[in-house]
Amino acid sequence: MTQRMQDKEESIKQLRDQLGHLTNELNKTTEYIQLLEIQDESKTKRDNLDSEPEHEISELLQKQNTISHEIILVKKRIQKLSAKTILKIELLILPIVIVLLFFVATNYAIQPSADINSSIKTRYMTENLRGSITDDYKYWNVANNTPLVVNIENNAGASDQNIQAVKNAIMSTDMITDDNSQTYQADSAPSKYFKGWQGAVKTISDTKHYVPEKFNIIQSPSGEGQIVITLSTIKDSNGYSGVTRTIVDGNQILKAFITIYDAGKLTDTQTESIVRHEFGHALGLPHTSNTSDLMHDSIAADHSYISTCDINTLQKLYNDVKPSDDFCNNE
Ligand SMILES: [Zn+2]
Structure with a gap:
């Protein structure tokens, strides 16, 4: 004093x-x-x-x-x-x-x-109806040709282009050829990747459970739909850009909630990459330990596409095969 x-x-x-x-x-x-x-x-x-x-x-x-x-x-x-x-x-x-x-x-x-330019952090969780966290494999059990209703809740007031980026990550059937210099299988021949899940899942056949390949996108603030994508203004305190919470009954997915944090401030490319990754969770995919794969827990904003390996793993899931922790590492 x-x-x-x-x-x-x-x-x-x-x-x-x-x-x-x-x-x-x-x-x-x-x-x-x-x-x-x-x-x-x-x-x-x-x-x-x-x-x-x-x-x-x-x-x-x-x-x-x-x-x-x-x-x-x-x-x-x-x-x-x-x-x-x-x-x-x-x-x-x-x-x-x-x-x-x-x-x-x-x-x-x-x-x-800075984080977002280099890598995007994401997380996911699977809850059963008792509210307990489970790490069992999971899949949608819908009738053949029944579209999944995907609801985009634009709480962040994201631009039309940004919403289009969300839709692209789901609906696009475009393929890109990547020289693998930055994505997975860096030393192998150029690979084909999908920009959107609709294009990717259409290539899957011979599964025990029908893999959803039609998506009906709605924009409703009332939380309806099987997959709800919330573009939130909230900034996650742990620095995550996206999270997917899936509700299951046994191994069956009942509903998936995707939250994109701080959504209004993301570029279209960033939004598209995050949604592409989170939608993989919403379809049932867990994280891989392969740092270059779309389903790694941190992804590159400008270089994250759906790999053949992601598609193969999805096919396994819908055949009741639980993927290994390091899927996409040894294939
Ligand atoms: Zn994730």
């Missing part, structure tokens, strides 16, 4: 003492006035004359008034000094707060965009 602050504390203490003294005096005066009033009353009754104490009472009332006024002044000075002391402390803390805010702001402003 600085010398000036100590002086101020001392002044406040003195003023409080003075206040105590004045309050005492005021109480005494008030008591005395009351006493005189009682005396005066009885005397007046007895003599039916103008009383002597009346004069004294008026003087005392004056004194009472003065003391009250002084008390108010002392209280004001105490308030003022206390406020200054608090302000002093605030001023001392303020630079620390500013520095902290600066750190928080720069971390939030710079980190996610």
